[in-house]
Amino acid sequence: MGAEELPSPLPKKYEQSPLILGLQPSALIDHIARVDWSLLDQIPGERGGSQPVAIEELMHILSEVKTHILLSPDDPSPIRTIAGGSVANTIRGLTAGFGVTCGIIGAYGDDEQGQLFVHNMSFNGVNLSRLRMKKGPTGQCVCLVDAVGNRTMRPCLSNAVRLQVDELTKEDFRGSKWLVLRYGIYNLDIIQAAIRIAKQEGVSVSLDLASFEMVRNYRSPLLELLESGDIDLCFANEDEATELLRGEQNSDPEAALVFLANHCKWAVVTLGSNGCIVKHGKEIVRVPAIGEAQATDATGAGDLFASGFLYGLVNGLSLEDSCRVGSCSGGSVIRSLGGEVTPENWQWMYKQMQIKDLPVPNLCK
Template identity: 55%
Template structure:
C-alpha cells in the first residue's frame, strides 16, 4: 500500500468523521426469490470475496431482466460514518470532513465524488494503491436488508497514519465500533481528537462488533473520553448480557455512567436519551412506510448531532434525529435524496424545531401527513 496523499487543502470542519475504509454500496430492492439464491442467511451481514460480489450483482441484473425491470442497482458512498457525515454536510449544512482511506480505483473515485457533492471536506481522506471496499445491500419488500460486504483487500487507514492535523479545529469526532477491527485505531483517533479539544461521539455499530470487541469498548467507555454514545436495541442487549441486564432502559442507565449523553435507538418505537439526570423518550414519526432501513441509525445520529451542535434541548435533539432517521428510509440506500430532505425540513418546521436560515424552506410532504410526535420525559 502506497503512502497516503491528501486530496485537497483542509477547510476546518465542525465535525470530523473517522471511517477507516471507504465503501461503495450497491443497493437494490428485490424479492425473496432472488434472496434464496444468495449464499448465507437472509438478513444480517456476511463477508464475501470480490468475486462473490460480482456474482451477486450479476444475479441481480439477471433477476431484473427476467422481471422486465430497468437498472435496479443504486451505487453510492456507504459506511455508517460516511452516511452520518454526508447528511450533516449536505442536508443540514454543518461543515464536515472525513478521515480514512480509499483505493485508487473507480470505486474510490466514486466514493470521493459522492461526498464532494455533499460538501464534505476530503483533505483527510488518503488515496492508496489498492481496491476500495464495497457492499451489496439487498432490500426486500418490507425494507429489511441483507448485506454482503467485501473488505478483505480494501485500502484502509492505520493508526500510525493519524495526525493531530486530521482533527485540528474540530468540535466533534464521530466514529463507530467498526474501527475496533484495526489495532489501536479508534483509541489513537480519540486521543488526538481530545488533544485538539474535540468531543467524541461513538456509535456501537452492530451487536457483532459489541460481542467481538466488548473488552476494548468498555475500556474506552471507562476512560471517560467518550462524550456521546449511540446504541440500538440489539447492541444494547449484547452490551448488557454479562451484566445480567436486558432492557433498553437498563442499558441507557449503564451507558450514562460513562458518557455525558447516551442514546438508545428503538427503531419504529422512537428513542430514549439520557443526559445527567434528564431522560427523554420520543416516539417515532408514525405513518412512515420504510422502503429501506439502511442508514436509519446513521441518519438519526446525524439529526441528533445537529441538535447538540446547535444547543437544542435533549428532547429536541431526539425529535430532530427521528425526523432525519425517518427521512432516509423513504428511499434506497443510506442517503436522503433531495425530495426526502424537503420532507425532513417540513417536519422540522411543523414541529417548530429550530431550522437554520441556510436550510430549505420547502413544505413538500411526499404524500405523508405531518403528525405530532409524542414526547415523554421520564
C-alpha cells in the first residue's frame, strides 16, 4: 500500500548501527486471547496455523472473543494487546532479554495501533530510526489460544501501511551483521530487495518459514529463495519442514533439515516439546526442549527460540549451546499470553541458563 509518508516523530540518529536488523514491512498489533474450542470451530481455516482475513472478519472475531474467553486463575488478564509479528517478537526478545542492539525496518500507521507498536518496541530498547510513519492503518492480528496452549492466528494486513521496495537504502543495512526475515508471499518483492542489499553490505540473512500454509501455498518462490544461496540461516518448525518436502519419498523433519542445510550455512528445525535439530556443515545437534516450561500459549515460541539462537551465534557459542539458549528463551515466552516475555519469565530464563552453565547476558548481572 503506497501510503503517504508522514514526518516521523522517531529519532533518526543513533550512536551505532544495530548488530541485528529485522525487516517487518508492516508493523503489527497482536490481540491475544485464551478462548474455548467452540469459537475455533466457527472460524474458517485450519486450527494452529495462520490465515489472512479482511478487516471485517478480524473485527467480527474480536467481538466474538468476549463471549468465549477462558478465564485462568494464573492469568488475570485474559486479553493482551501488544506489538506483534514474528520479526518484531525476535528483535524485541534480543534487545529486552539478551541486551543485543537491534533495529527494525518497516512502516506503521498514524493511528492508535501504530503508536502502541512504537511505544512497545521503544520501551524494550529497539532502534526505531528505520521505521517510517505513514498515513493509514497499522496491521492487526487476532491470536486465539486454546485450553492447552495451541494458538491459531488470523492476521489482517490487506489494508495496512507497508514499507515499499524503493524506500530501502544501503544506509539502512550498513554496519549491521544480521538481517532477520520472515517468509511471506505478499512481501516477496521487498524480501528479495532487502536480501540483495544485505548481501552487498556483507550482512548475513536469517529466514523464518512463517507457517505451514505459507510453505504449502507458495512453495516455488520459497525454494527459489533457498536455492539462491543467499539465506545463511533458516528456521522451520516441524509442520513447515514437512510441507517443504511434501510429495517427496521422505518428508520427515530430519530430511527437511538436510535439505535446508544443503542451501543454508545453518539449518534449524524446531520440534515443539521434542526440542530441536540443527545442522551446520557436517555437525548435527539434537537438543531436548526445556522440561520446566509450562505451556500457557505457544505464540512466539519459535520467534524467541530464534532470539536465543542468534544471541548464541553472535557471541560465538557452540552450536549445541546456541540451541540450548534458544530452548531457554523459547521456553520463557510460552509461560504467559503473547509473544512478549514478561520480566518474571526473563528471570526464569536466566535461572535456567545458569543451571545449564550457559553464559547469562550482561544486562541481568
